[in-house]
Amino acid sequence: MANGWSTVSVVGVGLIGGSFALALRKAGFRGKIIGVSSAATIRVALERRVIDEALPLRDAAAQADIIYLAQPIQRILETIDQIDDCVRPGTLITDAGSTKAAIVGRARERIRRGRFVGGHPMAGKQSRGVAEADADLFYRRPYVLTSRDEELEEWVRRIGARVVILNAEEHDRLVALISHLPQLISTALGESIAQADGAAKVAGPAAIEMTRLAMSPYEIWRDIFSTNAGPIDDALEKFIEKLQELRERLRTDGMGEAFDCAAAGARALRGVELL
């Protein structure tokens, strides 16, 4: 069962990979945690005792009972292309990528000896890197898995997250709305403000809050857009329709209803996710 893992290999020891390692330890994992990452990251990860040792990918994969891929999406796809012939039969391989259809599709083609379960912890921080890794990062957050796996589900629960089972396509459609659309809205608002003379001088708290995401680094988002363009485009199209409705409501009745509905949506998010 869950105690069956004796070696975990974390590939990409950044904020998410490092936090997963720390969270496993805090939850009572007593086996070995191997890290695969750049030399600079490995140095910090060893200093902070996030990992027990560092190895090249093939060696780390060969020893592991579970391989946790926490790289950027394109790197996860490349790792999936390389990893299967290194692993022992039955090794669990999971990932933490922000989109799932491309990754699960690739794993379905390439993973034969291992067994793959896609994952996406709905957690993050404004700052990145292993220096920011935090054993409590996943606490009370949704953690999506694209198929059931008793051992993995058990550990996800032990690190304090809430298991949500969704197939890859459903996941990608929901995160397009709940994560990728908010990013693009903030980006569009930041652009609108950048291009309006004098806007900054009347900056109030609403604009400050609604443009925080606009400062997100594009390097994270490039892969998300390239692997989830269809669902994001749909979400944007529907959101634009909503805004057109609000334009009509500006001069007619019905804006109060829109506010009621929106507040219910906002509260529903908070009901699940007691921030």
Add this chain to the structure above:
Amino acid sequence: MANGWSTVSVVGVGLIGGSFALALRKAGFRGKIIGVSSAATIRVALERRVIDEALPLRDAAAQADIIYLAQPIQRILETIDQIDDCVRPGTLITDAGSTKAAIVGRARERIRRGRFVGGHPMAGKQSRGVAEADADLFYRRPYVLTSRDEELEEWVRRIGARVVILNAEEHDRLVALISHLPQLISTALGESIAQADGAAKVAGPAAIEMTRLAMSPYEIWRDIFSTNAGPIDDALEKFIEKLQELRERLRTDGMGEAFDCAAAGARALRGVELL
């Protein structure tokens, strides 16, 4: 000069009116502060020593050197309709309404004995009411005045705010972008989430943050929409164009440029407004 005021009458002793009174005191105002508000509010305002005494509007207006209208917009318009024949000639009347063209236009028609300077402190809190009043609410925030007035500008600076002189139309165009558009974006996102099955179960920090404004009470916003529909409609139209551009960029190049521009806009807001 600024020390010339001996009596200030605050009409509407809520979060903004109460904070203005507390801020004046903290900044060294030694005269009398009269409050005009509902009985329940007056009780709390007197208990918290936000005001020195309470009077009906006409009496408070007759005694004042400056009258500070901090009611909802429609109530400010009604007060402007009634107040001029009560005041001493030359009395300064200012307001804290969130839109300016309707209010300044009404004052131009109705205020003859007094002199009117429109105002809008770009400050607020999630909670309202005099119980939340705070002497530091305006600290480092922009405070728009629709015309120059040496005494008023001096007190705005003393309470720690940054004076920004804008005519009413320019103000309304800028706040449509910087305040009213962010509200409607958050409302539209909240509605989209309310109407999507299963969205709440993958709630992450981005959706939480971007829907906070969606829980704003409509009663504040009704008057803003009815007095600023034109500029808000323009801001929505341009924002929709931006989102359409981002849709096109999803599958082509140029998304990186949009992120760079948006980040510059977000930073410009923060450069002025070191939150």
